[in-house]
């Protein structure tokens with residue numbers, strides 16, 4: 001038989017080895033994910049059940065020295081900071097993406113694109129430094145100046161969920177820009193031509209045809225941004241004040257210093273005793289669940305697109 | 307005195323040259339296209355038919371590094387005059403593309419896209435235009451119960467008729483068609499051809515086609531393009547039965563192309 005397999009052919013053996021090595025590597029990735037999940041749940045879950053899941057999640061007091069562990073303020077802090085960051089970052093990011101793909105002259109785009117990539121690579125601690133020096137100052141002036149009569153003294157330090165949100169917005173911008181730019185670029189040229197040929201202006205074409213046609217990608221970009229924002233730790237610790245409290249309802253609340261889930265873990269792990277430590281792992285579980293939910297939404301959206 | 311001949315000219319092209327960067331795609335084209343006429347453009351691939359068609363609604367403006375010389379007058383107005391608003395121009399010159407390109411939104415929204423973009427908001431009026439346009443495009447009966455379905459769920463032939471309806475909805479004066487049936491099956495092609503015959507009651511139609519039988523069936527006049535030149539323009543019957551130029555004859559008898 002002409003095409004019979006050669007059992008001991010050298011290249012066949014090599015191929016077999018390469019396949020196995022790659023498989024082991026792929027396995028490593030999955031295993032480490034599994035290990036991390038197992039480890040966090042193993043350390044945190046027993047404590048959470050012991051303490052009472054509802055008490056842990058909805059408890060509003062966090063006082064480790066008296067064995068009180070309620071993380072609701074941190075959940076609120078993370079959620080508000082993230083939502084605010086998206087509120088600021090998503091419109092800007094999408095606008096920049098549209099500008100980059102549809103409007104910017106090639107020369108300008110050639111400058112902006114690498115700048116965005118660079119921005120993505122800036123260590124978060126550096127962005128945090130910028131926030132501490134520049135943004136806190138601006139917010140403090142605002143809070144102590146024109147807004148001082150409306151804000152309680154504790155809200156006038158500059159350290160605030162607003163500062164955190166702006167920092168997060170800056171950090172998620174590159175993600176939102178590059179992913180929505182990709183999906184805007186992928187909108188078939190035929191749609192644009194059809195719209196323009198019907199006598200719609202360039203601007204109408206963009207907001208009535210191009211952006212809607214790219215909307216699932218844009219949405220995915222925003223959700224990815226949410227994931228990144230909620231997981232961000234270093235920069236946000238530097239500007240958000242880290243006070244365990246639920247901000248007042250109303251606009252004043254955005255000037256309140258808060259603490260996030262991530263900040264809670266990072267700030268206290270260093271000196272935590274055994275039970276306290278478990279409570280921090282349990283905080284990690286909640287964070288983990290948030291991330292899983294967000295990623296599942298992205299997955300569902302991707303599927304819908306196909 | 308203006309005689310009948312001159313008064314009816316809708317599109318007057320004079321000494322038109324077109325360049326893609328260094329490529330000289332159109333060479334000194336001069337043509338007159340009359341009102342309510344179906345005007346066919348034929349010629350081998352790459353001879354400049356699409357380029358010419360797209361100079362008529364300035365779609366070539368979208369391609370960087372292109373250049374136009376000469377004049378195109380539509381309804382007596384030079385469309386390359388610096389004062390011309392391209393968006394306004396395209397409202398009165400509809401275009402149907404080779405590949406059906408409905409937007410990935412509902413059938414209703416597709417047809418009402420143009421009028422809406424031009425500022426019409428009244429739901430009832432929009433509905434009226436949508437129905438009228440879909441009837442004109444001979445698509446109404448097939449889609450009237452599913453106007454909210456996504457246009458992508460239509461067949462290729464239906465999509466192309468939808469694109470024609472979408473153009474009819476802006477009530478243009480001229481409709482440009484670039485090989486509108488080349489992606490369609492014979493049944494749909496017949497429908498679209500019948501439609502073109504209807505359309506000429508209200509519009510001036512300029513159509514690019516690779517299919518010479520089609521040109522013969524539907525057009526009043528035909529221009530034969532070759533390498534960026536117009537070799538011959540004549541009444542369609544005349545051009546196909548009794549071409550003046552040898553190149554035209556060679557092409558229509560299938561010697562090349």
Ligand SMILES: Nc1ncnc2c1ncn2[C@@H]1O[C@H](COP(=O)(O)OP(=O)(O)OP(=O)(O)O)[C@@H](O)[C@H]1O
Pocket residue numbers: 326329331349350351352353354355356357358369516
């Ligand atoms: N966007 C473009 N950039 C550069 N050159 C182009 C572009 N579009 C067309 N051309 C060139 O211009 C010439 C005319 O092309 P055009 O598309 O008008 O031909 P056509 O007659 O429509 O051909 P077909 O029958 O294949 O559609 C060709 O040589 C083509 O390569």
Ligand SMILES: [Mg+2]
Pocket residue numbers: 355356357484
């Ligand atoms: Mg063509």
